[in-house]
Amino acid sequence: MTTISTFRDDALGNDDAVELSTKLQRGKVSARELTLAAIERLELANPTLNATACLQLERALDQALQLEARRAELTQFAGIPSFLKDNLDLQGLPTRHGSSGTSQIIKDQSSAFTEQLAGTGLVFLGKTRLPEFGLTATTEFSRDQPTRNPWSTQHTTGGSSGGSAAMVAAGVVPIAHANDGGGSIRIPASCCGLVGLKPSRGRTALNEMAQKLPINIVSDGVVTRTVRDTAATMAFLERQYKNPSLPPLGWLQNPPAKRLKIGYFTSKVTGGSAHPDCVDAVELTAKKCEALGHHVEPMAIPIQSQFADDFLLYWGMLAASLVHFGKLAVDRQFDSSRLEPLTYGLARHFRKNLLRFPFALNRLKRFTLDYKNVFSDYDVLLSPTLGMPPTLLGELNPRIEFEEVREKLIGFAAYTAAQNVAGAPGISLPMHQSAEGLPIGVHFSGPLGYEATLIELAIELEQAYPFQSLPVLRQAAA
Template sequence: MTALHEFTALELHQLLQRREISPVELAASYLERIERLDPEIGAFATVTPDAALERARFVADHVPTAAPLWGLPLADKDLHRRAGVPARFGSRAFTDFVPDDSDELVQAVDIAGAVSLGKSATPEFGLPSYTESLAAPPTRNPWKPSLGAGGSSGGAAAAVASGMLPFAPGSDGGGSIRIPAAACGLVGVKPSRGRVPAGSGLAGLAGLGVSGPIARNVADAALLLDGLIAPAGYPAAHRFATRAPGDDGPFLGAAIRGEGRFQLGVMIDSPWDDAYEITVAPEAHAALERAIAAFEALGHGVEAMTPVPEPGYPGAFRTIWQAGAATIPVDGEAEALLEPLTRWLLRHGRAVPARQLAEALAWLAGFEERVIRRFAPFDAVLTPALAFAPPRVGWFDQYDGERNFAQQVQFTPFTSFVNVAGLPAITVPVEETSEGVPMGVQLIGRPGGEATLFSLAAQLERRMRRGHRHPPNW
């Protein structure tokens, strides 16, 4: 008999709708798996078995089955508050914080009928691109536990890759969905700015951070994104329900059909090139070349893009990243509880002059326009997902802020600029290296172009026969 965790999220949704399984049965099955596997992986910051089973019973008895995520288990990223559940934000400074109310994204997944099993692990305040907080054991990669799972939605990605969740929401301010998804052999979607009402990016500094799905295949990612966008009963007049131009959801149909022929650009330069030594490793090149060959065989137009230097980008982005850390609600003696990297970011951020911040915001607004104009001839732009395979746990320098920032840029040079431009993007696994580590590619769409990305990703997934890959010994 097939174990429940081996089904895709879409298959589980269908089983629930046919009443072949119940939300309680499904939640109990995943909770048992979490109890057995998570001590080795470290994907969860908090597990809430009693609340989860109570929620599953409530969903079964009181929530309409038409709710888009009815009965499906997931976890809240530990950057998002859920009333009555510890919210530690990956930080020793918030060990005992239990909020009285829930964030909008948490409310949205509840309205959509999902069942939260707890909180997925995140690095301190979601700032780094790896999930190795000093407040908890590191989150390990289910494909090879000596390696990191990426970040900052590393707990979510590790839980999905190891079959402890069918899918999970994450947040992405500079690659925090796509990086761990790529590291763990998953599909990760960063939606257009404004696409997801409860995680739109419109209220954040430079509009960087948005919410989106992490899943084992393209259809599951589309199912979760549809649930985040339009859960049953979600207020139509939401103050951030801005619609990006382009195609509208729901996106599950596009992900299932995988139709169309498109013009693709291939980009291997990054806006960090003038400030850091960026080297795309052979394994990343190999994944990119394999994806190019697949798209060409499918009949898509594929064209190499001419590099365009952007020497102002590194300084402007660093200013915004540091200024964003300035708002961390920790002051005085409590700063000693912060990790060295966080203290470095916070202190530099609080020292940023208003003029420098204003100039950086203006520069990035112009950069956004230039990127959209550069990408305009193409339906989507293809890049490596990561510059090299996920490094071992402990590889990132925890104490030297400058070196740490450089390491993160070198690992993930193709992600942050997509947030600045507000564009949608999806990462898709392509192959494993000789050491059994996943490598993938990123597709970047036009504003509001999620449907095109789902169509392309589904075609690539079918071509690679990777619709339901999972780590060995899971």
């Protein structure tokens, strides 16, 4: 396997964002030094990883210099280099959504969540790649080179936040924006050995496109290498915007005070079980939780098989909306003739099953209550994040006809969509590796608003069983 790692002895080192922020505030490193180190690492890694959509390096350096002049005022993540995923607007750059059908129109204002995340002080070097409109679980394209996994450049980063995950896993930046409409934070976190929390619906500023949907399935967040970076991000975001209908989080830094009742399963919603490596990951994690004093027991999968068909039909509705109403939904220069074959396939699936859609939508809306009821018996659910380890690039490519790739995609992204429909939080943790040495995440989930329980459990697991990152290399492999 070819590995791409940029961790080395420079201003960024091996530190996470919290540690770098502390060094910045104490004057041990400058924002400009961090930005320059990130740019050098980007130039080293990105020609192979192909993880960025567009860059603003001069603007980032200017912002870093402005922060240096106000070093005494630095708080939160001010001065930490990062990236924004290319499906939110950032003033001064286009938003392409990973699609050849979108335009190069420069945005004159930033999205609400972009402003919220920028309010933590992060310095955006640019925007990261995603598959077309985030409609698949791999960051691949029919007309362009794929985004490659730093752990093995022959394998997928997952999707749809694959570009962000690649940049964080390779060490270019310690933290990057991601969002999740069916697993798009958690899937690439699993593939790239990262921590990926999907927040509850409404925890962060609403995604402008998603809030127009019949069911808002999208949540914005970040991918990180440490749990404390995720915990700090949620605390800093909460200072920018706090939803009064959800329990406050604050900065969580300790394991849970009480022992939890954890139910675990490895069966897929479509039937059968996950890949043996993914099953091993869950069973070993269950034993680790038990060793920490939690009550852990196996359970039947708490989701009916109908859910998979209903969610796929909802996904098809999203694709059909782009095919038929892209000029209204995206921009007036939108060219639907340049959409990916997978997007057209999903749209055809929706049209063929149009009369079933109202019933599917009604079941999905009722699912929120069904999901909530599961937690009358358990505090937390544990499952694989994915149905198999990271796939080889090409196996899920969007040029493959939808009918051929459909079952592969459903089998791969088999565990994460329930939380999107229910609006509930879920977190993927890098607890295991495959026989090939590829990262495998496990997935913890809870009811709406219970991020604190998931983060505290993640803190405890990370402290007891430290996660493995890519090794320190003096230069990236060619």
